[in-house]
Amino acid sequence: MAYLDHAATTPMLPEAVRAMTAQLAVTGNASSLHAAGRRARRTVEESRESLAACLGARPSEMVFTAGGTESDNLAVKGLYWARRAADPARTRVLASPVEHHAVLDAVDWLAEHEGARVEYLPVDAYGRVHPDALRAAIERDPADVALATVMWANNEIGTIMPVRELADVAREFDIPLHADAVQAFGQVDVDFAASGLAAMTVSGHKIGGPYGIGALLLGRQYAPVPLLHGGGQERHVRSGTLDTPAITAFAVAARHAAEHRATFAREVGALRDELITAVRAAVPDAILGGDPDPAGRLPANAHFSFPGCEGDSLLLLLDAQGIECSTGSACTAGVAQPSHVVLATGTDRELARGTLRFSLGHTSTGADVAAVAAAIGPVVERARSAGLS
Incomplete structure (x- = not known):
């Protein structure tokens, strides 16, 4: 074949399989205070530090999720709700029309159920959003924009977006910019700090890690409204028992992707x-x-x-x-x-x-x-x- x-x-890397398999035999909830829980917590935090280093982020900016779709939804919906709560006038969402459906369907849901006004940014013949297009959309009324979302690289046609330049425009108007970097990580230089993004999505199974694990990189100044409520894990942004085996394998795959x-x-x-x-x-x-x-x-x-x-x-x-x-x-x-x-x-x-x-x-x-x-x-x-x- x-x-x-x-x-x-993409197929799991052998080293990621070994790391995950080893952790599957280890008992311990990373939120528990006893010895087994502390061992699991140490494994999770070491993996968090490794992943953050691979992505140019601080460990405190890593929020583990169940994958790219959840991360995109948490960023788009959570930031929208937070911004609207602080200023009810901020109901406009700017998005590229070439986003993955995890983003497109999320913004459409906000329009249908939460009063969002979605504006799709123009793209050129290669599917690229230009900074001037983002600036023009914002300048029509900067006070009503809740957030913008433009993927780092397109999953279908492969076009890479000028993320840093787009983030510079968004930051000039104090608007959080989210980027789905699921396809970009491992193929191009992805550095969260240097990008200027407010939030960024990555996923494990696109880089040789397991299914069902991903992360939302989130600037410390941003506190999106959670999609899930429960134990308050992950900065009270994403509740749920941490998947220690998958997180470990994700970190191994990320290190391999960054190094190679x-x-x-x-x-x-x-x-x-x-x-x-x-x-x-x-x-x-x-x-x-x-x-x-x-x-x-x-x-x-x-x-x-x-x-x-x-x-x-x-x-x-x-x-x-x-x-x-x-x-x-x-x-x-x-x-x-x-x-x-x-x-x-x-x-x-x-x-x-x-x-x-x-x-x-x-x-x-x-x-x-x-x-x-x-x-x-x-x-x-x-x-x-x-x-x-």
Whole structure:
């Protein structure tokens, strides 16, 4: 099998598996005061310190969650509620239209249930939000903006956002900016302190850690209203028993991702470039999605639109030949709608239906690229023939 869907999830690293397995045999609730609890607490706090160091953050800024979706919801809803409570006039939420649904659905929920007025920021043909666009949106009425949210790098087309510049604009108007950095961590230099962000989302299973663990990096001056109430763990922001085995494995995977990021970007980026060249050679009218400049996109991402094809048909035909990829976000797989990300870039609906995302990772090889190179031409031809019949 050629697995090219690492953006959906990537295989756990052996060292993360070993770390998690070892902790599964250890008893202790990190909130308990006895010896077993203290041992668990020490493990959690050592992991917190390690993760914070990998992300350019203070340990006190790390709030553990059950993953990227919870972190996004906590940031968007929690910051909105906190800002509105302090100033009822702050009901406007600024968001990019290319966000993951964990953000888009959260802001839409706020609009439907909590009186939020959602404004989607314009993006260019590569799906990028520019600082001037954020500034223009804020300046229309800075006093009514509750928060802004723009992802660090897009999960479908791979475009990297100018996060530092966007954060500079938001900070100028005292508006918290949140970024979903789930795809960015491990592929580009992610430094929370240097970014100027108020909040940032990361997830374990995208970097070789386990499912069901993530974190919201949260500036100490921000206190979002909790989604969950209970024991008051994690700064009273996220209650719930801490998952010591998953946190330990997350920290191990994060350390590996940080230490090997430059090598990963160079080696996987080279494979990505080979894949792009191969697809274009086999299907000359294939259209590369996202920023064509390798410096402006994630090194592991290659996204294409194939005129005259249905993405699901392409995916299933490739799958039958042992090549696993996606039409976009795994969270919306099987939904018979063109990608909201691709549509936001100005692509017409018919072309947006014929997309594939190839995402590489730490297990990707030249053989995977060769498999795509051999299969993609005949697969596209067959999909087009089926569409005409």
